[in-house]
Amino acid sequence: MNSPLWRIRLLRIVCVLILVVLIYNLFEIQIIEGEEWAHMADNNRFRHLIELAPRGRIYSADGVELAASVPTYTVALADEQNKNRREQTIVQLAGFLDMEPDAIREKLAKHQRKFEPAVIATDVDFETILLLEEYKHLMPSLVIQVVPQRYYPEKDLLPHPLGRVNKIDRRGVEGLERRWDEYLQGVDGFSVVQVNVENRPVGEPVNSTPAEPGHNLHLTIDTKLQRVAQESLRRVLKKLRDEGKSDHAWAGAVLVMDPNTGRILAMVTEPSFDNNHRYDKAWWAENIPADMPDWAKKLTDRTYQYRRPVGSTFKMVTGMAGLEYGVVTAREKIYAGGRTRINNQPVNDYGNAVFGNVDMRRALAVSSNIYFATVGSRLGSEKIYEYIEKFGMSRTQKNAGFDDIAQDEQVSSLDYRLGRTWVGGHTVQISYGQLNEFTVMQMGNYVSMLANGGIHYKPYMVEKITDYRGETVEFFEPVVLDQQDFSPENLKVIREGMQQSAARSPFLKGLPFAVAGKTGSAEHDRPSRKNMERWRDTHSWWVGYAPYDNPEIAIVVFMEYAGAGSRSIEVARDIIDYYFGLEE
Amino acid sequence: MGKKLWKSYDYILLLTIVAISIFGVILVGSSSVTGESSFASLFSSRTFVKQLLWVAFGLTGMVILSVIDYTEWQRFKIPLYLFSLALLILVIFKGSSAWGAQRWLAIGKFKLQPSEPAKIAIILTLSATMAKEGRSLERWKDLLVPIAHVGIPMIVIFLQPDLGTSLIFLAITGSILFVAGMRWLHMAVLSLVGAIGSVFAFLFLLKPYQKARLIIFQDPWQDPFGDGWQIIQSKVAIGSGQFWGRGLFRGTQTQLDFLPAKNTDFIFSVIGEELGFLGASLFLLVYVFLITRILKVGIEAKDTFGRYICVGVAAMFAFQLLVNVGMTISIMPVTGLPLPLVSYGGSSFLTTMISLGLVLSVAAHSDTSIF
Numbered sequence: 001m002n003s004p005l006w007r008i009r010l011l012r013i014v015c016v017l018i019l020v021v022l023i024y025n026l027f028e029i030q031i032i033e034g035e036e037w038a039h040m041a042d043n044n045r046f047r048h049l050i051e052l053a054p055r056g057r058i059y060s061a062d063g064v065e066l067a068a069s070v071p072t073y074t075v076a077l078a079d080e081q082n083k084n085r086r087e088q089t090i091v092q093l094a095g096f097l098d099m100e101p102d103a104i105r106e107k108l109a110k111h112q113r114k115f116e117p118a119v120i121a122t123d124v125d126f127e128t129i130l131l132l133e134e135y136k137h138l139m140p141s142l143v144i145q146v147v148p149q150r151y152y153p154e155k156d157l158l159p160h161p162l163g164r165v166n167k168i169d170r171r172g173v174e175g176l177e178r179r180w181d182e183y184l185q186g187v188d189g190f191s192v193v194q195v196n197v198e199n200r201p202v203g204e205p206v207n208s209t210p211a212e213p214g215h216n217l218h219l220t221i222d223t224k225l226q227r228v229a230q231e232s233l234r235r236v237l238k239k240l241r242d243e244g245k246s247d248h249a250w251a252g253a254v255l256v257m258d259p260n261t262g263r264i265l266a267m268v269t270e271p272s273f274d275n276n277h278r279y280d281k282a283w284w285a286e287n288i289p290a291d292m293p294d295w296a297k298k299l300t301d302r303t304y305q306y307r308r309p310v311g312s313t314f315k316m317v318t319g320m321a322g323l324e325y326g327v328v329t330a331r332e333k334i335y336a337g338g339r340t341r342i343n344n345q346p347v348n349d350y351g352n353a354v355f356g357n358v359d360m361r362r363a364l365a366v367s368s369n370i371y372f373a374t375v376g377s378r379l380g381s382e383k384i385y386e387y388i389e390k391f392g393m394s395r396t397q398k399n400a401g402f403d404d405i406a407q408d409e410q411v412s413s414l415d416y417r418l419g420r421t422w423v424g425g426h427t428v429q430i431s432y433g434q435l436n437e438f439t440v441m442q443m444g445n446y447v448s449m450l451a452n453g454g455i456h457y458k459p460y461m462v463e464k465i466t467d468y469r470g471e472t473v474e475f476f477e478p479v480v481l482d483q484q485d486f487s488p489e490n491l492k493v494i495r496e497g498m499q500q501s502a503a504r505s506p507f508l509k510g511l512p513f514a515v516a517g518k519t520g521s522a523e524h525d526r527p528s529r530k531n532m533e534r535w536r537d538t539h540s541w542w543v544g545y546a547p548y549d550n551p552e553i554a555i556v557v558f559m560e561y562a563g564a565g566s567r568s569i570e571v572a573r574d575i576i577d578y579y580f581g582l583e584e
Numbered sequence: 585m586g587k588k589l590w591k592s593y594d595y596i597l598l599l600t601i602v603a604i605s606i607f608g609v610i611l612v613g614s615s616s617v618t619g620e621s622s623f624a625s626l627f628s629s630r631t632f633v634k635q636l637l638w639v640a641f642g643l644t645g646m647v648i649l650s651v652i653d654y655t656e657w658q659r660f661k662i663p664l665y666l667f668s669l670a671l672l673i674l675v676i677f678k679g680s681s682a683w684g685a686q687r688w689l690a691i692g693k694f695k696l697q698p699s700e701p702a703k704i705a706i707i708l709t710l711s712a713t714m715a716k717e718g719r720s721l722e723r724w725k726d727l728l729v730p731i732a733h734v735g736i737p738m739i740v741i742f743l744q745p746d747l748g749t750s751l752i753f754l755a756i757t758g759s760i761l762f763v764a765g766m767r768w769l770h771m772a773v774l775s776l777v778g779a780i781g782s783v784f785a786f787l788f789l790l791k792p793y794q795k796a797r798l799i800i801f802q803d804p805w806q807d808p809f810g811d812g813w814q815i816i817q818s819k820v821a822i823g824s825g826q827f828w829g830r831g832l833f834r835g836t837q838t839q840l841d842f843l844p845a846k847n848t849d850f851i852f853s854v855i856g857e858e859l860g861f862l863g864a865s866l867f868l869l870v871y872v873f874l875i876t877r878i879l880k881v882g883i884e885a886k887d888t889f890g891r892y893i894c895v896g897v898a899a900m901f902a903f904q905l906l907v908n909v910g911m912t913i914s915i916m917p918v919t920g921l922p923l924p925l926v927s928y929g930g931s932s933f934l935t936t937m938i939s940l941g942l943v944l945s946v947a948a949h950s951d952t953s954i955f
Contacts, residue, residue, distance in 0.1 A: 009883070044820065
């Protein structure tokens with residue numbers, strides 16, 4: 001033998017060394033790092049699929065769908081680790097979507113969360129989706145996601161209070177959508193599926209929870225009444241502009257309530273817009289009259305996000321306070337001589353008209369500033385503010401307690417006392433509705449209280465919440481926030497005054513029943529650089545209820561810069577005609 | 585003669601071989617049937633059935649080969665050598681390519697990988713050459729004959745190009761020369777030359793993409809979806825097996841196809857994933873036992889020819905074990921070497937069986953004490 005056997009023995013030791021090295025490395029991977037690798041294996045094979053919950057719908061009282069949930073399609077790509085297949089998918093998909101392959105690559109590169117599909121295109125049209133489904137096998141990592149999106153079928157009906165849903169996270173961010181988001185949202189479903197290397201699902205989902213659609217909102221709004229009020233307001237504003245009566249009559253609001261419950265039957269803001277294009281500048285440019293000034297083009301809801309002086313529509317507050325405190329009786333006549341000074345404040349009636357000796361009813365009918373300034377000066381500001389509060393119009397009573405829209409989206413009334421040294425002249429001016437500012441909503445509650453005898457119902461527009469099966473989840477009964485024990489005789493005097501006021505309007509002639517109402521022509525501004533022209537036009541207000549004997553609806557019409565309050569009655573008449581079925 | 589043969593037959597080695605082969609064919613089945621499977625469903629896989637037939641055929645052939653006196657083969661040294669060399673050259677011109685390399689020869693339906701039988705031919709012929717009476721390895725020039733003997737076919741394989749297999753040749757040759765008494769000085773000098781040559785070849789001969797593939801195992805995350813993909817998926821498979829394994833037929837990486845080449849090059853990853861650290865370690869233990877057993881047969885061989893055969897076969901097994909398993913756990917580059925006895929593939933399995941048949945024959949004919 002020319003080879004010593006120890007050399008083979010040495011080779012055997014080398015084999016054992018190989019064994020030690022391999023087992024040592026196995027130990028490191030399987031025992032020390034094992035859990036980490038097992039986690040990676042799970043990430044390899046599990047796909048988390050989210051089924052987005054359709055958002056709850058919003059219905060009107062007459063069953064019209066105001067906010068719908070429509071499926072839109074999003075095309076996404078799951079993580080594809082095989083280079084060739086990924087490239088093939090990208091090139092194919094680019095063709096179908098009419099995109100540059102590089103644009104897709106860029107989106108994939110930016111996508112951080114590897115175990116969720118990367119969104120490539122949103123709002124893909126249905127025909128393309130059908131094609132993609134057909135050729136899905138060419139693109140193994142393709143994921144077509146159904147993303148429910150908000151759609152407002154009635155477009156420009158009630159867009160302000162309906163609000164808006166964020167397209168990306170699908171949360172309500174304004175209006176009813178925001179306030180009732182937790183009900184509307186629903187619960188997204190998810191499933192965990194096991195997939196193979198080609199990203200094809202294998203077997204049943206490991207874990208799955210179906211999506212639960214959001215609850216539906218049922219409003220008190222009647223779409224037909226809403227439409228009538230909206231069209232009437234728009235028509236009258238346009239007529240005033242066209243006839244050259246007011247160049248600035250672009251905006252306004254109408255509120256119709258049930259005075260016996262607080263239900264809001266219609267709430268209109270002009271200008272209106274298609275809620276599907278709330279922030280779409282192109283839509284606004286195309287659909288809004290070109291000559292509409294910028295100050296009017298606002299998304300502000302003029303019923304609860306806007307306050308203005310209300311002029312003579314306020315006089316029932318002063319009148320009620322005066323009668324209840326006994327500083328004036330219903331029969332007492334006060335001389336209205338066209339113009340005078342009270343508390344060192346010049347006061348005049350409209351056109352310096354001399355009404356002569358007027359009592360409360362007559363003063364309301366002719367709307368005498370001198371009469372109510374006198375009563376107000378006898379009362380003093382504190383008692384007037386006390387009655388402002390009784391009618392739910394104070395600064396702390398935001399929109400008279402309306403809370404179907406988040407409080408922080410609403411405005412309060414303006415209390416003129418704040419930050420001012422009060423003088424007697426101020427008391428005089430607030431007596432006939434100047435200086436202080438109120439919202440349309442507050443005016444609606446105020447006139448409802450006059451109609452129902454002093455019950456302050458919470459104004460509300462959400463009546464019912466149902467789940468997707470139609471079962472009622474919550475039902476909202478009328479809520480009495482406060483009740484004033486006004487003397488029925490005093491109330492009767494005020495109502496009769498309102499009835500006489502309404503009776504004077506040519507717009508309210510020929511009705512089968514009497515109506516109570518009060519006009520207001522509110523001065524509001526001094527000329528300023530920002531407001532060179534409009535200040536001359538007063539805000540036109542009308543508040544009232546019908547029928548006089550047995551009130552069913554309370555109405556507030558507000559037309560910004562539209563001049564005399566009597567002009568607003570035309571809108572009120574359209575509403576009354578529709579509501580009581582009086583159109584020929 | 586017959587009685588004596590069965591008396592000195594290495595039954596333990598035979599049993600080990602049969603055990604590993606059966607174990608291997610089950611794993612080939614597990615990794616070939618899609619989705620979770622059972623023993624019964626294995627027969628639905630063509631791959632499994634084919635491999636089962638190869639195993640049966642191969643084991644039978646091995647046993648037949650083992651009863652033939654290995655010393656007979658010495659006579660066919662020159663024709664064997666020339667024939668395998670001819671096949672290797674033929675494959676370069678007429679072979680089918682796989683992964684950019686010419687490795688296969690189609691003979692009817694059967695695909696032959698000539699580098700596999702070439703390994704046997706080299707073990708046999710080099711052993712015969714080195715076992716010649718009076719051959720010494722004292723001087724430098726004594727090394728010329730063995731180096732030329734192995735060098736020629738090795739270069740041909742390297743040209744295919746099949747780096748892995750040509751390195752097996754190196755391991756076989758080195759081990760046989762080492763046991764044949766090569767001088768330490770010569771070994772040290774040649775190793776140094778080899779090392780410098782390798783560095784030179786790596787830096788100047790390889791194309792950038794080849795280099796990248798060769799060194800990606802050090803950090804597969806550099807290209808996780810390209811060159812590093814196989815290695816990462818293999819480590820995920822093995823690592824996720826943890827101590828007990830996911831269970832036979834239940835490895836998710838394997839059954840959901842995340843693991844590439846799972847029934848051939850990466851079969852060890854299946855073992856790691858489905859049988860865990862416990863199963864994989866036991867498997868390695870048995871496998872290394874097989875190699876040391878082959879070396880034991882070499883120690884007890886009746887002549888140097890038999891001894892060199894055993895050393896060559898053991899070297900082939902050890903090198904492939906290290907490189908194949910090392911590749912799956914990312915301590916070795918990805919070279920595409922199968923794991924003998926376990927990986928799916930006819931050529932490879934038959935070659936392995938022939939080599940083991942020769943070793944069993946050496947054991948069976950080792951008893952010289954009676955005469």
